[in-house]
Amino acid sequence: MNIDATTVGQFIFINLIVMMFLTLKIARGRADNLPLVGFYSFLLSFLFFPASWFYCWYWSRKQK
Secondary structure: OOOOHHHHHHHHHHHHHHHHHHHHHHHOOOOOOHHHHHHHHHHHHHHOHHHHHHHHHHHHHOOO
16 A cells, blocks of 8 residues: 555545534534634644544533
């Protein structure tokens, strides 16, 4: 199996879309500034994608 820049880029892009959607859906009733939550999710997915998983987990564990 060849792993090249195109495959890695596609994986990161799909992860970015999924994690941003999930984080925004989870944080909808809990966050005051939803666009900022989406921006942070985007940055974490783009720069270091496992961090976006923890960020989504953080919002799922946060009380309303």
